[in-house]
Amino acid sequence: MSTLTAERPTADLAKRPKAPKRRLRGESKLHPLVWVFVVAVMAFSLIPFYWLVNTSLKKGASLSQGELFPSQPTLENYLVVFQNPEFLLALRNSVIIAVVTTTVALVFASFAAYALARLKMRRKAMILTLILSVTTFPAIAIAAPMFSIWREIGLYDTLLGLIIPKLTFALPLAIYTLTSFFKEIPRELEESAYMDGATPFVAFRKVILPLAVPGLATTAILVFISVWNEFLLAVTLTTSPEARPVPVAIAFFSGTSEFDQPLGTISAASVIITVPLVILVLVCQKRIVSGMTAGAVKG
Amino acid sequence: MATRTLQAPAKTSGRDRAERKLAFRMTAPSLFIMALVAAVPIGYAIWLSLNQYSVRTAGLSRFVGLENYVNALASQEWWAAFGQTFLFAGLSVSLELILGTAMALLLNLAFKGRAVLRTVVLLPYAIITVVSAITWQTMFQPNMGLVTNVLSALGLPGGDVVWLGEHGYAMAVIVMADVWKTTPFAALIILAGLQVISAETYEAAELDGASKWQTFVNITLPLLRPAIVLAAIFRTMDALRVFDLPFVLTRGANGTESMSMLAYTQLRENRLVGEGSALSILTFLTVMVVSVIYVRFAGGNIRDVAKEEQ
Numbered sequence: 001m002s003t004l005t006a007e008r009p010t011a012d013l014a015k016r017p018k019a020p021k022r023r024l025r026g027e028s029k030l031h032p033l034v035w036v037f038v039v040a041v042m043a044f045s046l047i048p049f050y051w052l053v054n055t056s057l058k059k060g061a062s063l064s065q066g067e068l069f070p071s072q073p074t075l076e077n078y079l080v081v082f083q084n085p086e087f088l089l090a091l092r093n094s095v096i097i098a099v100v101t102t103t104v105a106l107v108f109a110s111f112a113a114y115a116l117a118r119l120k121m122r123r124k125a126m127i128l129t130l131i132l133s134v135t136t137f138p139a140i141a142i143a144a145p146m147f148s149i150w151r152e153i154g155l156y157d158t159l160l161g162l163i164i165p166k167l168t169f170a171l172p173l174a175i176y177t178l179t180s181f182f183k184e185i186p187r188e189l190e191e192s193a194y195m196d197g198a199t200p201f202v203a204f205r206k207v208i209l210p211l212a213v214p215g216l217a218t219t220a221i222l223v224f225i226s227v228w229n230e231f232l233l234a235v236t237l238t239t240s241p242e243a244r245p246v247p248v249a250i251a252f253f254s255g256t257s258e259f260d261q262p263l264g265t266i267s268a269a270s271v272i273i274t275v276p277l278v279i280l281v282l283v284c285q286k287r288i289v290s291g292m293t294a295g296a297v298k299g
Numbered sequence: 300m301a302t303r304t305l306q307a308p309a310k311t312s313g314r315d316r317a318e319r320k321l322a323f324r325m326t327a328p329s330l331f332i333m334a335l336v337a338a339v340p341i342g343y344a345i346w347l348s349l350n351q352y353s354v355r356t357a358g359l360s361r362f363v364g365l366e367n368y369v370n371a372l373a374s375q376e377w378w379a380a381f382g383q384t385f386l387f388a389g390l391s392v393s394l395e396l397i398l399g400t401a402m403a404l405l406l407n408l409a410f411k412g413r414a415v416l417r418t419v420v421l422l423p424y425a426i427i428t429v430v431s432a433i434t435w436q437t438m439f440q441p442n443m444g445l446v447t448n449v450l451s452a453l454g455l456p457g458g459d460v461v462w463l464g465e466h467g468y469a470m471a472v473i474v475m476a477d478v479w480k481t482t483p484f485a486a487l488i489i490l491a492g493l494q495v496i497s498a499e500t501y502e503a504a505e506l507d508g509a510s511k512w513q514t515f516v517n518i519t520l521p522l523l524r525p526a527i528v529l530a531a532i533f534r535t536m537d538a539l540r541v542f543d544l545p546f547v548l549t550r551g552a553n554g555t556e557s558m559s560m561l562a563y564t565q566l567r568e569n570r571l572v573g574e575g576s577a578l579s580i581l582t583f584l585t586v587m588v589v590s591v592i593y594v595r596f597a598g599g600n601i602r603d604v605a606k607e608e609q
Contacts, residue, residue, distance in 0.1 A: 119322035
């Protein structure tokens, strides 16, 4: 994980005595073809974003002709979105669901991950396999029966009714990521706490948790993004704007007639909910990368 | 001294027991929630799938045994959805692994602008799947879309096609939307694998006079295999559950209905609880079978991880 920092190859190159001076900072001349490939990858990543923003700034003829640059850019689509009470409700719902689910998942997962990473335990491998296998469950297999159960007990179309099943998928992700973070904390630190007479739980609370703050933050980001993104449970278990989160609200924005073109408005709504996530990714880039690859590669 | 050595083992085993107890207490809440919200519903879904429910009278049902499964497995819809899901998974995962490996190799090069490239490559990951679908819808919209307009301007085929409205084309858009959003994930997993290959390995190959291509095929790829397999497992499991993309782009029309979508449609839109539950259990079993096959035949590293825990 720590191998993913930018400094690594520099260090490798510096080890080679033969490397000429201009390469010392780790930069090498690329073959022109490689540059072509770099540009192609960037274009593939960025052009769709440009087109989404472009579409969101257009109306009427400018929209239907597909102008490469909006000749009369307008923020009208954005105004329409912000005046839509259903969209605002969906934003509120998504924030509540994502924050609550992430917090609860992190509390429970940090306990479980500590036990799995550090403590002696019976059937540890089996438990870890079970937890991992939950991540491969197709959400439809949970959503279908939940739909019936929730309607029986009155949790259908409520925020709580969404938070509970989302927690089931957030927990294994959090446990898996946190376990690999906890394993990286040097054991000596706990040992010295034990020497001072601490119990394992005290060692967890006083030694591991404070040291694991970066890992907890990373896990929180990953869980938050995944809960925010989740769609199938959300669409199956809600029906009214009072409980619908953002992805569902946007998906049903497009559900109007074939003939009018709400694409400008839908694009504006998409841009609005994407901007905070893009900022999050830009700011926390290194954390996200380390979290996504946590446990993927040993060493 | 003697008393101390005698006491020590007893003390550790006492601590062992306390530790196991604590470990159980710490994992129990998570396991309880997962059991309650994963195992119980799936068990209930199996029960639902063995019954038929009246569409008109709430609460009226009759036990039909395996009839829902027999009907599903005899239906053309199930096999169509099955085939389309696997086609989607095969296409998108292969593209993601090829592109992801290429991206990882680029990101592993030391050059000016690498940090920028990494940021740019990671951006689509921030997109929620529904928005990724909408983005590619705007790209392929007739007359309005960038791709359709560029194709017509260049006089290439595809410019006047209603992409989401035709067999094959609709699948292509869905695959594009998936590849765009999830290739960064594959690339980062593979990059992590790339960065643990030691520089000495390459130096040895260089000394032996191996060409760059030979080095890639004979050294990099084999050493990268565990990382690629891991990315393949994660991506395949996700692709077989595909739902958001066809839901937003086609509502399952034009040869894009996935297994999850079919189950959802029967359950929510047609109110066929028994049939829908049978279809969701079949989806569940399909995904489980594939994951077992993967772990058995390709997932050496996953079994290693499990062994390490023991």
